[in-house]
Amino acid sequence: MSAPSTTIEQDAREIHAHRGDVAPGEIAVGVVIGRASEFFDFFVYAIASVVVFPKLVFPFVDPLKGTLYSFAIFALAFIARPVGTTLFMAIDRHHGRGVKLAAALFLLGTSTVAIAFLPSYDTIGVAVIWLLAIFRIGQGLAWGGTWDGLAPLLAITAPEGKRGWYAMLPQLGAPIGLIIASALFAFFLGNLSAADFFDWGWRYPFFVAFAINVVALFARLRMAVTPEYTRLFESGDLEPQKVSETLRMEGKGIIVGAFAPLATFALFHMVTVFPLSWVFLFTDERPTRFLLIEALAAFCGLAAVAVSGTVADRVGRRTLLGGSAVAIAVFSGFAPQLLAGGVLGEAVFMVLAFTLLGISFGQSSGVVASNFAAKYRYTASALTNDLAWLFGAGFAPLAALLLSSEFGLIASGAYLLSGAVCTLLALRFNRRLEMAAAG
DSSP, X not given: OOOSOOHHHHHXXXXXXXXXXXXXXXXXXXXHHHHHHHHHHHHHHHHHHHHTHHHHTOTTSOHHHHHHHHHHHHHHHHHHHHHHHHHHHHHHHHHOHHHHHHHHHHHHHHHHHHHHTOOOHHHHTTHHHHHHHHHHHHHHHHHHHTOOXXXXXXXXXXXXXXXXXXXXXXXGHHHHHHHHHHXXXXXXXXXXXXXXXHHTGXXXXXXXXXXXXXXXHHXXXXXXXXXXXXXXXXXXXXXXXXXXXXHHHHHHHHHHHHHTTHHHHHHHHHHTTHHHHHHHHHSSOOHHHHHXXXXXXXXXXXXXXXXXXXXXXXXXXXXXXXXXXXXXXXXHTTHHHHHTSHHHHHHHHHHHHHHHHHHHHXXXXXXXXXXXXXXXXXXXXXXXXXXXXXXXXXXXXXXHXXXXXXXXXXXXXXXXXXXXXXXXXXXXXXXXXXXXXXX
């Protein structure tokens, strides 16, 4: 068990003690706010990786190489994330959940704001590359520490027959974060001169990210001291365990769980980060218009995430995820042609892709978490989440852009197809594990 409650947790618990049990709907609000803040940070950095960093940090190479280098640094956060989970799980065990969340979100906010003050290569030379890499690693370490167990808590406290609906609620944070980030960058790109944008305009979304992190911290701490959360922690369902012990006991399930949503995460970057880089580098279209298309299409993704909850409650989460993988495989056959089809083709690509993404992403989290023993579920779910993002998303923009620049857009479709195949294989292997356990 972790150390006794910290002062911040005790204060929060006293403030809310008179309210009694917190309904799942209230927990959902805290979860959505927390996830939206994480994804807003994610997309602010991702967009900057395409429209800012190649010119600010890598002006000594051509735009394509600069974007590839930028995507390589983008991947560092996903490599650091499991390390962050290991570090902050230890803090959780010894100092409590409140200290862990406060420290992780402080690190995330500090790293994000530090990027906002990043000088240019012309000012300090190669040192700016090292600074960007350090700040990006800081973001990754912090994301590992922001795992709060609220999503499992939400699923556990959901009414019978509504598990799929409540499971999708945390996923709403992704399209919400993308909509806000895309709209902010579109506003500054569309209303500032190029000189002003690269001098100071691009920095404002990073300041906004810091402000949202502050709000998210209080929302998460509010939920982390609820009676439901406390009971589940004390019973072991939300108790942090040593990472080494968790890997030894649940390693096979963690690996399967990491590969199960691979199709979803491959599509995630094929519809958010990669197409922006392709349009920016290989067409005459201004990024402002594409960012607005992306923001509008994200509303379709938002609706599709909500629909996924209803569908999952009827057909089952695993069935929905498998069916989505098949649909993504089919989509990969004509997605490159749509993306290369001008503004209309891009719009159709974005709407179809976001709809597919919403359906699959809405149920992609924790599809095999029920296989974990209760004692290890909290830590195993965190590691599964980290590895899923690492394998499925960390190198996706880099790989897709590199392959497409060498072999054409058709290569991006092949990359997407490979993710769908991995998902179907992982789901099949997971079913075998369940059958073996039952036998």
